[in-house]
Amino acid sequence: MTDKETITEAVKAKYRAVAEGRVKSCCDPGSDCNPDELVSISRGYETTDLDSIPAGADLGLGCGNPTGVAEIRSGEIVVDLGSGAGVDCFLAARKVGERGMVIGVDMTEEMIERAQAIAKSGNFSNVQFRLGRIDDIPVEANYSDLVISNCVINLAPDKASVFREIFRILKPGGRFCVSDVVSKGEIPEHVRHDMERWSGCIAGALDKSLYLQMIKDAGFEAPMVLSEVDYDYGKSEEYSLASVTVRAFKPGTNGHNHR
Helix, strand or coil, rough: CCCHHCCCCCHHHHHHHHHCCCCCCCCCCCCCCCCHHCCCCCCCCCHHHHHHCCCCCCCCCCCCCCHHHHHCCCCCCEEEECCCCCCCHHHHHHCCCCCCCCEEEEECHHHHHHHHHHHHCCCCCCCEEEEEEECEEEEEEEEEEEEEEEECCCHHHHHHHHHHHHHHHHHEEEEEEEEEEEEEEECCCHHHCCHHHHHCCCCCCCCCCHHHHHHHHCCCCCEEEEEECCCCCCCCCCCCCEEEEEECCCCCCCCCCCC
């Protein structure tokens, strides 16, 4: 098994446990995570927002609120990468309305099944969920107006491929708005090889400057950091961690430009 496959399987195992309710989150005392080294923060959602979506959709796994700052418009097509139980999909669905569509993509079968059941119970006709990896997104090219993601890209072993895939599926002039964990300073190799820290959003974090450069290298116009929150957990003399919400545009024009 390659390092990439090992990382992927470790992440899937952790989030399968969350989806099945065997642990409440990655920081649950019943899990084999170290709670002191994992993300567990309030993501800034308004209570009224969370009250507007079905119970069970919010598993507390994010590190930001991309739907709150993405300026989602009626009629748009939105793709959510690493959609989990669907919290951001259902929030976005309220905004795109009946003329729009939200597609959630997740690599964990149990999460897809849970999200589909929630969508059915809530009569969300403008939301669908697809099984797939975020470095090989099951969406056609030049299709979506907006791509969102919440604390998931840091879990991918090949982030450059993820950003290239986001670029591919966006329409010209489309945008992405993602919340993610980044580092300030380089994560040491011994941490990179710790699978628990991968599934805990630590080992896969890129230095913020490298993260932004990777977005540019994928073809996006200058990315903008909309918010940044430093974390106290996981600090060492070599690095610290932060949550950032980043927006960038694919060059071109379409009917939903927000610049």
